[in-house]
Amino acid sequence: MCETDHLDSSGYSRRDLLGLLGMAGAGLAVAPVLTSDPALAAASDLALDPKTMPSDLVNYEAPTNLAVDSQAKDAAVSWIDRQADRIAGLNDRIWEYAEPSLAEWNSSWAEAQFLAANGFTIEWGAGGMPTAFVATFSHGTGKPVIGFSGEYDALPGLSQEKGNPKHNPLVYHHDPYAPTYGFGHGCGHCALGAAAAGAAAATAAAMKARDLDGTIKFFGSTAEEQLVGKSVAVKAGVYRGLDAFVDWHPASGNSTSWSSGNAMYSVAFHFLGTDGHGGSPLETRSTQDAVTAMAMLTEFLRESDLAHTARMHHAIRQAGQAPNVFPTLSSIWYYAREGSPARSKILMDKIIRCAEAAALATGTRMEHRIMGGVWNKLGNKRGAELMYANMTQIGAPTFSEADQRFGKALQRSNGSAETGFSSTISELRPPAPVFMGGGSTDVADISWQVPTISMGTAHQPGGTKNHSWHHTATAAANSGHVAMMAAAKYLAATTVDLLTQPTILAEMKEEFDRRTSKIKWKSMLPDDYQLPLYEPPKWFLERTGQSWPPRGVKWPPRRIVSTETAPDLGPDLPPSNLPPLE
Known part of the structure; x- marks a missing residue:
């Protein structure tokens, strides 16, 4: 249970750190901490090549010439514009299903069908998980290979009527002793999966139209909310063979970064x-x-x-x-x-x-x-710079006056400043020199296998919380559609650059190799790990061509049953000889 041998014994030497920093004073201050924890060191800017490491955290300026105008990029972005209704429709169907982690039967099927209709082949049961799949499109030589991430699980208790800035659960379970709310997409995974699928399909269309070599792999991932799906699939080798991986997540701003996480x-x-x-x-x-x-x-x-x-x-x-x-x-x-x-x-x-x-x-x-x-996330500076260049080239999402009124009403109901949805691209900044902790993601395990780019768009207004009914309210509203379409364009444009600019892809790989040269990734899951699965409905197994249980899974699982006996309170007390109380 909770193994300790997931880290390689080798770490960063004091000489490594001094060379990376270029100044002895700073090296002496951080060396004792980072040499004892190579995973933290690899995720920090200390692991960058001194030539590319930001020399001034305050006055760093992101390069502006990385995003290249091309007919292939125009083809991908225009495809997203033409297919906007279909992409939004996929989002809304998954939002309505609002299925929990590891039981996204309808949601995963809808996402896979969207990709199949756009020329992708589908393989179900990735990593032994029934609702996980890999969708593949290949053209020409099939190289390079770029991965996309799709998620579709909802959260308990976050049901909410779409477009309503006042709390009104769409699904309410009556119990006079303990009423509960239904599941809802309070993390926006309906949009995450739909935008990524739209971007993957748009890139495939551009590859055909402009005869681009490459392979697109879309990974439909289950149970991100429980930090299960991708870490299990990585351990099973599902993500092998990629040259780069592009990812996004709904947020309260439009930004990208190469920072880490917990x-x-x-x-x-x-x-x-x-x-x-x-x-x-x-x-x-x-x-x-x-x-x-x-x-x-x-x-x-x-x-x-x-x-x-x-x-x-x-x-x-x-x-x-x-x-x-x-x-x-x-x-x-x-x-x-x-x-x-x-x-x-x-x-x-x-x-x-x-x-x-x-x-x-x-x-x-x-x-x-x-x-x-799951591991801490491993960022990629060059990849973030490429994404930022494409975000600024395409521009921020354009929200209508009605969208902004809705956003401000949500903020009012939350007690936040009424600023509405962000309509600017946040400036790309280096990560803080002192890591302060934060969230976690199973994308992190992928980031230790392949150079990974992440970004977010303003899918909820600032001041409102992720994992809240406020986010559920935006996820199928027009404002959510606007942010989702922007995300699809950023993903597709960046991927086209990865397919057509081998120099940038090589720089991303060189950075990745440098970051990981002193550490060996090993899954945090024990070798006897048992998947926390639910049995799929018969119709899902038939549609996806799967059998139950998956190979290596014992079913039914071991029952957890009490066999305890009553505790011993000691010998019986003798009868009292005291007279009764008057």
């Missing part, structure tokens, strides 16, 4: 005890108490055991359903995020010790299972 472990904890009655709680091993105790203990870690880069959070997935029934099984799920795999493991080890202490204190039995593990 590595993360995801672990589910199950406590098993005995049942009991709320009116007679003696001789009960309370699993609900165990979950509560664990949550309390991990909160104590925040005061003195979490670095500024760390993030730790949990969700109680199963506990008591009625005050007078003690559950025999309760579950709590944790994420531990840190700046590198090694640091993430240290944090998760502390969380596991809290779980062990909670089980000991409550007399329950604890099991834990790794659900996911």
